[in-house]
Amino acid sequence: MNTKDYLPLIESTLVSIFEGKEPYNLYEPIRYVLSIGGKRLRPTFALMACDLFGGNVNDAVYPACALEVYHNFTLLHDDIMDNADMRRGKPTVHKKWNENTAILSGDVMLSQAYEVMCRAEHSLLPSLLSVFNQTTIEVCEGQQYDMDFESRNDVTADEYIAMIRLKTAVLLAASLKIGAICAKASAKDADLIYEFGINVGLAFQLKDDWLDVYGDVKKFGKKIGGDICCNKKTYLLITALEKASGDTKKSLTDWISKESFDRDEKVKAVTAIYNSLNIGKIAEEKMNSYYQKALESLSQLSLSADKKEVLKSIAESLLYRED
Amino acid sequence: MNTKDYLPLIESTLVSIFEGKEPYNLYEPIRYVLSIGGKRLRPTFALMACDLFGGNVNDAVYPACALEVYHNFTLLHDDIMDNADMRRGKPTVHKKWNENTAILSGDVMLSQAYEVMCRAEHSLLPSLLSVFNQTTIEVCEGQQYDMDFESRNDVTADEYIAMIRLKTAVLLAASLKIGAICAKASAKDADLIYEFGINVGLAFQLKDDWLDVYGDVKKFGKKIGGDICCNKKTYLLITALEKASGDTKKSLTDWISKESFDRDEKVKAVTAIYNSLNIGKIAEEKMNSYYQKALESLSQLSLSADKKEVLKSIAESLLYRED
Numbered sequence: 001m002n003t004k005d006y007l008p009l010i011e012s013t014l015v016s017i018f019e020g021k022e023p024y025n026l027y028e029p030i031r032y033v034l035s036i037g038g039k040r041l042r043p044t045f046a047l048m049a050c051d052l053f054g055g056n057v058n059d060a061v062y063p064a065c066a067l068e069v070y071h072n073f074t075l076l077h078d079d080i081m082d083n084a085d086m087r088r089g090k091p092t093v094h095k096k097w098n099e100n101t102a103i104l105s106g107d108v109m110l111s112q113a114y115e116v117m118c119r120a121e122h123s124l125l126p127s128l129l130s131v132f133n134q135t136t137i138e139v140c141e142g143q144q145y146d147m148d149f150e151s152r153n154d155v156t157a158d159e160y161i162a163m164i165r166l167k168t169a170v171l172l173a174a175s176l177k178i179g180a181i182c183a184k185a186s187a188k189d190a191d192l193i194y195e196f197g198i199n200v201g202l203a204f205q206l207k208d209d210w211l212d213v214y215g216d217v218k219k220f221g222k223k224i225g226g227d228i229c230c231n232k233k234t235y236l237l238i239t240a241l242e243k244a245s246g247d248t249k250k251s252l253t254d255w256i257s258k259e260s261f262d263r264d265e266k267v268k269a270v271t272a273i274y275n276s277l278n279i280g281k282i283a284e285e286k287m288n289s290y291y292q293k294a295l296e297s298l299s300q301l302s303l304s305a306d307k308k309e310v311l312k313s314i315a316e317s318l319l320y321r322e323d
Numbered sequence: 324m325n326t327k328d329y330l331p332l333i334e335s336t337l338v339s340i341f342e343g344k345e346p347y348n349l350y351e352p353i354r355y356v357l358s359i360g361g362k363r364l365r366p367t368f369a370l371m372a373c374d375l376f377g378g379n380v381n382d383a384v385y386p387a388c389a390l391e392v393y394h395n396f397t398l399l400h401d402d403i404m405d406n407a408d409m410r411r412g413k414p415t416v417h418k419k420w421n422e423n424t425a426i427l428s429g430d431v432m433l434s435q436a437y438e439v440m441c442r443a444e445h446s447l448l449p450s451l452l453s454v455f456n457q458t459t460i461e462v463c464e465g466q467q468y469d470m471d472f473e474s475r476n477d478v479t480a481d482e483y484i485a486m487i488r489l490k491t492a493v494l495l496a497a498s499l500k501i502g503a504i505c506a507k508a509s510a511k512d513a514d515l516i517y518e519f520g521i522n523v524g525l526a527f528q529l530k531d532d533w534l535d536v537y538g539d540v541k542k543f544g545k546k547i548g549g550d551i552c553c554n555k556k557t558y559l560l561i562t563a564l565e566k567a568s569g570d571t572k573k574s575l576t577d578w579i580s581k582e583s584f585d586r587d588e589k590v591k592a593v594t595a596i597y598n599s600l601n602i603g604k605i606a607e608e609k610m611n612s613y614y615q616k617a618l619e620s621l622s623q624l625s626l627s628a629d630k631k632e633v634l635k636s637i638a639e640s641l642l643y644r645e646d
Binding site: 022023025026077080081099100103104106107108110111112114115118122125126129130133134136137140141143144145147148 | 345346348349400403404422423426427429430431433434435437438441445448449452453456457459460463464466467468470471
């Protein structure tokens with residue numbers, strides 16, 4: 001099984017959902033954001049889980065695409081909140097159109113995500129919606145914690161993990177669980193694949209934080225040190241603030257509070273502090289601990305060894321990626 | 324039956340949904356907007372419909388409150404889009420907090436509305452969600468048409484009616500239908516009460532437009548002529564632009580295009596134009612035609628005469644209101 005095989009079905013379904021819909025000014029920004037790419041990780045996870053549990057992917061394609069529509073809705077609104085100009089190398093919706101458009105087109109995407117989710121077999125709606133409601137609520141809660149953390153300097157590593165669980169991991173986990181539900185997997189298996197997804201999601205985000213500092217500049221898509229520059233409260237910075245003391249702590253907090261600085265100098269200095277505190281290694285160990293937890297859930301799934309191997313290789317491809 | 328009797332149940336349920344929820348910065352604006360009042364028209368409609376069709380209002384209270392949470396979500400986002408400072412005599416959420424808060428708290432309200440809707444009996448979810456999905460999508464479409472109309476001077480009366488159907492009428496109609504579904508009314512009755520709601524909703528909005536010009540200044544809550552001042556494309560203005568010709572048309576378009584003017588002078592002049600074209604009467608006739616259509620749907624409902632009388636008196640109290 002190659003997860004790339006699902007992409008044509010995902011893409012054609014996404015196009016069909018919004019094709020020709022009016023009013024034009026409401027739906028054109030949605031067609032735009034869905035057309036400029038994205039890895040389609042969430043619908044791919046859903047179809048893969050459905051497939052692994054012996055379901056027909058056609059029974060999962062609408063719920064899978066609902067997850068992608070939902071994910072893109074969060075991007076529209078997050079980009080307003082972060083004042084981000086570019087996304088996937090193209091202007092964001094609120095820049096190409098305006099903020100009101102990004103708000104309202106986003107709103108209708110959330111409703112459309114629910115409408116598309118409800119195209120599933122009706123007997124599955126209570127289970128599907130239970131996962132989906134919890135997830136869409138938790139993602140907002142995660143986004144709020146992330147924004148709250150910006151103005152705090154006492155965020156603990158545990159609080160950070162709780163935040164990325166909500167903001168990132170639950171949607172990946174829900175994607176797997178929703179695929180499993182569409183295949184009518186047992187409740188136990190649906191819960192186990194959800195736990196697998198949570199731990200892969202946490203490891204995935206920790207890898208993201210690590211790559212920002214220790215990624216290979218040639219392979220990493222973005223410029224190294226972006227998080228350091230803007231004092232983003234990543235696992236690395238939070239752990240460094242917890243571990244540092246004396247002059248090292250003073251130097252770190254000085255860099256954080258500087259209003260003007262040379263970008264490369266700051267990245268170099270903060271990276272040196274991270275190195276002196278062994279932060280890169282600590283982050284990798286944390287990431288690996290979640291990967292191990294993911295493998296534990298995996299081992300308990302009632303799936304054949306070769307199917308478990310598929311899930312393991314997907315997790316590895318996400319965690320040992322270089323961009 | 325007095326619809327005011329439903330209010331304590333509605334209020335206590337709304338409080339219970341958001342009580343103590345965290346993160347505080349996400350949920351406090353929601354508790355605020357739900358605490359500053361509102362007529363609770365939509366949940367009242369839902370409970371009343373459930374009651375009339377012989378259901379237990381306790382089976383409809385969560386879906387009813389989901390409608391109120393949803394309605395307040397639209398207010399949060401509409402107030403950003405309209406840059407409105409005040410709502411129900413209090414600062415709007417984006418003024419009291421900020422825009423990002425109003426966006427994100429609004430987003431989670433939409434998800435919470437779905438979560439609360441799904442607390443209904445599971446066998447009802449396909450019907451309930453079919454109505455709710457269609458409605459939440461159509462309300463966004465109505466809001467987009469309303470925004471599109473701002474930059475157009477050729478909006479027809481039919482286009483306007485289609486817009487207020489989406490923006491206002493469908494949610495009132497859905498509230499009645501959702502109550503009927505909770506009472507396990509027949510599909511035919513659920514559709515008829517929806518049609519009744521659509522026509523009452525259209526008449527309600529036309530009355531709103533009429534009151535802005537012809538309301539009793541002592542009884543009308545807002546200042547007379549607010550719509551005239553900001554060139555709001557109401558049924559009155561659109562009809563006047565359609566009917567006017569020659570000097571009258573020129574005078575009306577002149578007033579619309581003036582960048583600076585004396586408020587009272589403009590209101591007086593445009594009202595005089597409306598009077599010369601008989602616009603007040605035309606609007607009243609249009610309103611009455613929808614009220615008559617509502618009564619036709621009402622007459623076909625399989626309800627006793629006294630129950631039909633309850634619905635009729637609710638419609639009358641909305642349409643013959645003075646504020």
